[in-house]
Every structure is written in structure tokens, then in C-alpha cells.
Amino acid sequence: MGRENLVIKRDISYIYKAMRDFVHLHVHTEYSLLDGVSQIVDSKGNPGDLILAAQANGMKALAITDHGNMFGVPEFYQTCHKSNLKPILGSEFYLAMGPDATDTKAPYARKNHHLTVLSRNDTGFRNLTKLSSYSYGKGFYYRPRIDKAILEKHSEGLVVMSGCLQGEQASYIRNDRFDDALASAKKMKELFGDNFYIELMDNGMPEQKAVMKDLIELARRLNIKTVATNDVHYSLKNDAAVQDIALAIGTRSTLDDPKRLKLSTQEFYLKSGDEMFEVFREVPEALNTTLEIAEKCNVTIDFDQLRLPAYDPPKGFDSFTYLKSLCEKGIPVRYGKKTKAVSDRMAMELDVIKNMGFSSYFLIVWDFINYARTQGIAVGPGRGSGAGSIVAYLLQITDIDPLEYDLLFERFLNPGRISMPDLDIDFEEARRLEVVDYVKEKYGEDSVGQIITYSKMLAKGAIRDVGRVMGIELTECDALTKLIPQGEDIKTAMDTSGDIKKLIAAKPKLKELLLNASRIEGRKRHFGVHAAGVVITPGEISDFVPLARAKNGLITQYDGDYLTRMGLLKVDFLGLKTLTVIQEAVEDVYRNKKIKIDLKELPRNDRKTFQMLSRARTVGIFQVESEGMRDVLRKMKPTLFTDLSAVLALYRPGPMNSGMVDEFIERKNGMRAYEYQHPLLKDILEETYGVILYQEQVMLIARALAGFSLAKADVLRKAMGKKIMSVLEAQKEDFMKGCAVNKIPDKIAADIFDTLVHFAEYGFNKSHSTAYALISYQTAYLKANFPLEFMTALLNSVIGDEKKLSPYLAECERLGIEVKPADINASDVYFSARGDNAIIFGLLAVKNTGEKACEDLVAERKKNGKFKDFNDFLSRAVAITSFNKRMAEFLVKSGACWGLSRDSEGIVNSLDMMMTSAESVNRDRLSGQASLFAEQPAVVELKGEVTETQKLKYEKEALGFYFTGHPLTRYEKYFRYFRTSTLAGLDKSGMSEHILTGIVKEIKNRKTKKGKDMFVIKLEDLTGVVELVGYKDRLPPEMPEIKEDMIIAVKGSMVETASGKRFTGEKFYSAKEAFRKIPKKLKIYMSTAGLDEKYIESVIKELKKYPGNTQVAFVLHTKKRGKWRWATGIGVTVDAKFLNSLEDKFGEDCWKIES
Incomplete structure (x- = not known):
């Protein structure tokens, strides 16, 4: 009896402690992608449901142990600290069953145990990082894995728990191998001592209950403490369904699949201490162990320490003095002479850079940009707030003079707002990776890596x-x-x-x-690789952050935001095709016209350029070729470079929806008067016509009116933009005081402050807008002054992309530039300018060709002369390794061989035999067997000429679009009289019912739920494409089915459905029947001059040759009566032959059809 009471007393003491304190040490967040769904941070940046649940349960600490990764660690660490929770950092590793995770040949290679590992101290955290990196590197095989050897190597500073049912000891016990479980636990204890724990879980699963007794016995025998965990996968109990759905998405299964992987109970949530006591009532000591472990684990991640790689300056310099000397050398290059304004601004910026410890940063960026420039790799003029730095300008990191455009350094680097600088750089896309490779070579492969990104649901x-x-x-x-x-x-x-x-x-x-x-x-779905982001570390990356595996190698497990917060150097090496377009156009201008263009010296007031911009002729112009942008340009009619910068800043949802764009345009064009609220605003706002458009203007106003330093003004700007009310209230008080010092009345000061708050919401970064406006201007200048070279470069930038090529080819036509089809005897690999006003297709624009094959083909032609005929072409082409039958076929279909033979169809039909013969002869030649009597290539007589219809069909197949003509061209003249809209004009027509005409380019046959036959087609005309739905029972007898390449007319309507707008066809007509059935009335316009009874009789006789249902009326024109109508009472059939006969008699515009 006494013994029982003693047990009860012991239990009660633990009960009270457990109810007060419990720490969850096995927790999966949304970073256990599509398995855990608990959020650390919500979509608005506030603490997520996991943190809120822990706080609601009165918890003082919390762990993160995501499956096989450390993705969420920095976010978890910072959020816990802000929420008064102690963060415990860990991961649930996949432990290889064999001794060596790199052995992928072993029969057990794909099987793993689970192991929960926590970092006890900073050394442990570094080891956790190394283990995680190893698991995704050498240990990766289907999953990121570690083995016991690497675990032993990096064991210092870790707490290890035995894991869930998939843990090594639990797995042995489930398979009746208690002795193996005992032996494996003993080894772990020998390695980790008192920092190894046996993990107990009870989520209501029978399997867990079955192993718990043996796990407790194992722990008792080896004197290992037990620890209670709940394998948390979601924060609240009612989130079980959310986790279940996420897991089904991740495993590509459906909820009704009985065999799918799922958690079998709804108990995997963040339980309170009370709830955990109820579960572990019989082993309360396991609850108390959580407190012991939580006290052991103390890790500090230093987010305030800079971790920049050191730049090695020349002898006699440190990083700062070398930076300063480079700036001094840049002054004569950029400004000619050193002025006080330049000197003062440079000194101020260098002082801030030195004090903030960023000298090496600027040198590193300067170094790789200098490398790019020396290698002839195009570099952009800058982007983002970095364009506001004179140091960056002097180093030729950027090409925008911050003094000329009132750009502010403090918007980029603010000593009062400690953060890593962010100099994102644009390079020409095709050579961007050359710069990355240079950086890898300079700082070491292990110190330069790509950066992870996470996509959300x-x-x-x-x-x-x-x-x-x-x-x-x-x-x-x-x-x-x-x-x-x-x-x-x-x-x-x-x-x-x-x-x-x-x-x-x-x-x-x-x-x-x-x-x-x-x-x-809003939950995380999967991870990917940042398109341009690269981190450069002062040692191996895995010394600082864990690595993960992506398709093309290892990447950081932390995203770019947290890398910069941790003081690591992140650079975005951005690829921009437009830079290639500019560079190639400049080179072509010199090659063709011997005119050397220096982009840095372009006049920024070129009349032709601004005329073109004002007319919105901006197809191919950087940032301003969308219809919306063109509309703004058309209305604004920019006349200054600063206007172009303003266009880029204005064309955003905020200004567009607020009426700010219309106000700006009206002010610029003198249609709306405006006044400045105070004379001091004039110099700041004059270039934007009194509108506060840029963030920098907010800062300059605060300085001019209230005496703010630009650093303080930047804090105000940020608070205004993000509506941080707590900061704004204090800032307003300072603003009012500063204005009072400048004798600005309170009412005016308050009004100006309110105006700033209003506009700051829409304010744009002027440095970025100005830098990108420069690229826009450069492309516009080249197009306006050198259209041939610009369009050639533009076409090459989208070669192989038929959807983008087509509008650019149309723009060439508008500009009066002749674009010649591909020619095997004249084309280069890429589009190339010919003469003063022509461009010839490049061979690479033809489908199923490759760059190497095209290069070899052009080289063969240049070396051994033009191809004499198709047989000569084929016999020489087959010697090229990368050339094949498919390439030959598509070159023929594209028209590239038109100069060799016009019998394209004959060649295509005989190509198998011709290729086999040519290849056989080539093999003999290579093997030295060719002789006087050796086999000669088969010669096929090619005398025919492909029909126009077949030629166009081939062309569309080989290029992706019609080029030399269009099947609709001959119908267009007639269709336009009875269709109600072109396809491109459908949305603008304002009508719901239409008659449309076009060619069928794609058809999908389907059945409705009721078994009715329907089809979805893509109908194309000369202006665009529309998706159209129809039903087979609505097709006329003469057209029992719709096929690709049929030319049809459709009567139907635009219908608003749950899936959006779509066109539903009600009546369908073949091209021939469309003329006969759609027109109801035909008006024939004729003059009465020379008209007599005999002539009218002959006309009526002609009309009666085409009997039908379309009623004919003459519209006669006389000098006395003007126009008058005469209904003949005659019905005709309208078709192309009939309309041609009318035009022969009365001229081209003599008729009009009414439906």
C-alpha cells in the first residue's frame, strides 16, 4: 500500500510540472513540403498558426524538425525570438540503413530510418548544417540521407532522439529484433552520451502503442532517458484535413484512394501540456525530459555580422584606399574634371561605405563587371536604388549620373537603416553565365552557389x-x-x-x-532555383548555410532574403535579352554603315526618337511595347528623357487605378493647371509637373521643407510607403517642427505632409526608373535612326519563338523593310541585314534545325561554293554530322531550297530514298572505297512546282506561321464584307452576336456529359486567333465534320460562362457556302453616266446567270438626284466568281453585302 502511495505522489509531482511546462521537440512546418502544413509566418508577415498555437498553450520554447531539411530554420529562429519563444533548431534526418550513404548499389539503398537531431549549441548548429549539406550532396539517393559515419564526424554539440516509427530502434522492435534495437541504441549512447534520447510517440496509432513498451524497456536497460513528442504536422486539431489534402497533393493520389499514404489519426497537432500529460500519464518523466532538452539547446544565429569575402587589392592598398583610388580615376572619365559637387558627393558616399564595412562589396562587384566589359559582354546601365550612387557610377557599375537626375545615395545605403547593399546587375542573357563562371573561378567553386526559392500554393x-x-x-x-x-x-x-x-x-x-x-x-508547395541569384561566401558555403540539391547542382537551403539578413553577399546576375539586341544592332550599324555609336554619348533629345515614342510606334522597344504602355505614350507624347522615366514609373496598378496617370498627362500637356503648395517644392517637382511621382521626391521635400537629413527622410519615405502608423506619427511631429523652423505655416505643412502620405503609396524608385528608361531610350533611338539593324537584332533575339517572331515580322513590313525568306544559298545562321533595306531569314528560324548544323551548313557553302541543285546540296550536307533527314525536310518545306528546286512536294516524297543514297555514297567516300565505278547518289528528276496551297501549308509547318502568303488572303477581300468583326477586334466590337471567318488551325473532339458530340477549335484569321466551341449536330449536310486547314464562316455569339468568355458557334459554313447562304442583300454601286436600257438589260442578264437567294439592289448615282436605290427583285448566288465578274464591269469597290 505504501509503495502504491509513493508512486501516486511521484506521479502528482510530475503532473503539476507537466501541466505548467512542456516543449514540442518534433515539429514539422510547411517547409516539410506538402507534408507539414503549420505556418511559421502568415501571408502578411505576421506570426503564423504554429507560433500562435504555441503562445496560446503558454509554451516557452519550440523546436523545428522538418523532414530532411533546414529550409525554415532562419524564419523560425527570427519569428520565435520576436514572439518570446525559445527556438530549438533541428531536422528529422533520413538515416541510411547501411554504413555508407554513398553506396547506391546495396539492396537496402532506397530504405532509410528517421532520426531527430537538434543543435545544442553553436558548434552543434554548424554540424547540423554540415550534416544537412552532406545529405543533399554525397548522401543523396532519392532522398537526402546521412549515415552513421558522417553523423559521428559531426556529432559535437548535437542532441539526438531516436525518431518515430521509422526510427532505427522502433523499426527493429516492429520486426521482432529487440536485440538489434538494443545494440543500435547502445552505439548511439556511446557516441552521444546523455544527449541521446529514446523518443516516445502516441498519436493514437496501434503501431505506436505496440512498440512503446519495448522502447521504454530498452531505455531502462541502457539508462537512456525517454522523451515524449507528438510528431506535429499541423497546428490545430481541425487542420488534420488540410494536412491530409496536402499529403495527397504531394503523393499525387486522391482522397478516395484506400492505398494512399496518410496519417491514420487526427492527433498530429500542437497539443497543450495538459493534452500531452493525458497521453503520457503512465510515463510522465518523458514529458519532463522535454524541458531538460530545451534548457540544453542554446543557439545564436548572428544576423548583424557581415560575412563578406575579402577582396584582395593590389600591393600598397587596403580595400578602402583601393576603392577610393578607383573612384578618383573614374572622375575624368565620367565628368572631365573634378567639381565640388562631385567631390563632396563622392566623399560622403565613401565615408558611409567605409563606416558600414562595404568597401570589399563594391570592389567585388566592380571586379566582375570590369571583367564582363573587358570580355565584350554587354552590361546594363543599372537597376534598383544602386543607380543612385556616384561611387557605382564612377566605377562604371552603373551608367546613370545621380547628380544629373537627382538620385539619392541614401535610398540605396542608409547608415541609419543597416542592411546589405543590393546592386543587381543586368548582363546580356546569352553570356551571363560567363560572368558567374569568372566569379566561381576567382572565389572558389565551394564559395559560390545558386539560391533557393519557394513557391506557394x-x-x-x-x-x-x-x-x-x-x-x-x-x-x-x-x-x-x-x-x-x-x-x-x-x-x-x-x-x-x-x-x-x-x-x-x-x-x-x-x-x-x-x-x-x-x-x-499560401502554404509552401515546392522549391526551385532563383533565376539569377548567386551567393558568394568567405569560405565554403556549407560553413554558413546548409545546401540542398537542385537539378543542376547544389543550392542554398535559405532564400536570398535570409542570406542578406545573415550578412552574406548575394548578387543577382540577371540576364536581359535587350542588351544583346542593343549590342548586336550597334555592331551591325558599324559593319553596314561604318557609323560608330557610343551608347554613353547618345543625345538624349533626339527628335526622331521622341516622334516615334509620341506616336507609340514601340514594337520591340524595351518596357514600352505593351498596348497599355503605348496608350500612355500616345496620350502623353513624351518630349524629354525624364518623361520616358515618368512613363515607366506611372504604368503600375497603383497610379493607374488612382487617376494619377491622367492627372500627370493633363498637366504635362497643359490641359490642367496646377500650383505648388509651397515655393520650395518647385525645384523638386518641376520635372514631374507638380506630381509627387518618385520616392526620392518625398525624401527631398522632407529635407527642403523640414530640414531632415536624407537618411532620416528615407525612414520617413519607408514608413509612408508601408503605412507604418507608429513611425508616421513621430515623423509627422518632427516634420511639423522642421517646417516651423523654415517659417512654413502649420496648415500648409500639415497639408503637404498629408499629400506626401497619399502619393508615397504610389511612389516609385526613381533610380530604377531612370536606369531602365535609359535602356528604353537606347532601343528607341536605334529603332528610330537605324531600323534595319535594330529589327535584325530584334528578330534574332526571338529566333525559334514563332509567337514572338510573327509580330516583329509584321513590324518590319510596317517599317517598309523587306524580309526575304530563308535561302540555303544566301542565308546565314541568324537573320542578317542585306543591302539598305532588307533582312534575310536565318536558317535557325526554320524548325528542326540546330545551331551547330546550321553553322556547319553555312561553312560548307562558304568553303566549297553555292549548292548547284538539290542533289548537290544533299550530297554535301549529309557529310555534316549534325545534319539529318528531318532538317532537310524542314528546310525544303520552309522554302529555303526554293532556289534549287520548286518541286518541294516531290522532294519531300522522295527524301527517304535520296537521303539513303547520299549517305551511302558519303560512307564510301569516307572509307576510301569510292572509285570510278562506285555508287553515285540517286538523282531524282525535279521538274514540277508545288501548288500555292501546299507551299503555304509546308511553310506554316516549318516556320510556325505563314510568311510568303496566307490561305485566307484570296478570301479576305470578300469575307470582310459580311463578317461582323476580325478576331482581334472581337473584344472591342461591343457586340455579342457575330459572323466570324477564318481557317481552322486546331480541333479537339469531345463528348458532353450527356453524350453529345462537340468540338473545340482554334479559328485563325489574319489578325488573331479565337477558341470556338461548336456541336456536330449544328454542322450543315455539305460539311459533316470540321477538319484542320478548312476555311469556314461561323455565325454565333460570345457567351459569358464560369470559365470566362468564349465564342459558341450556332451555324457553320464552308467558304463556298458562306457566300451563298450568309449574304441576304447585295448592293451594286454604279454611275448613271453612259447608262441606257440596253446596258441595264445586259447587266440583268448577267445577274441571272447566278441564280440564288441574295437579293440585288442597284445604288445609282446621278448629278441631279444624288444616290438612289433600285431593288431589282433578282436573287443571286454570291461567290468569288460572281463578285469578280461584278468588279470587271463596275470596278473594285462596286459592291457591298448585307447579312
């Missing part, structure tokens, strides 16, 4: 993903996604969209889909 993707796992048809999911406005979350759309409310009221399953999708929306 956005609204539309979440609906599709959740719909799939719920077994809902994709068409229904797509219908829902089209009702979600861009950028809006699902919950908001459900609350505000009448269409959605109607749809989900009719279909409860879709309501369930939206509710599920809204709960998973």
Missing part, C-alpha cells in the same frame, strides 16, 4: 490541386479559377463574387473545394 493553383485530389473534373476547377480575380485570395473572392456564390449554391461540392483550397492557400 496560390489561389488558382490551390483550386486545381485540391480539385484533383477531391476527384473533381479539371474543367470545373478551371471554371472556378477564372472567377478568382488576379491577386485576390479565395476567401475574399467567395465573399465578394456573385458568380462564385451562384455556382457554389448550385454545386455544394464546389463550395467544399473552395473552402479546402482556401485553407491550404
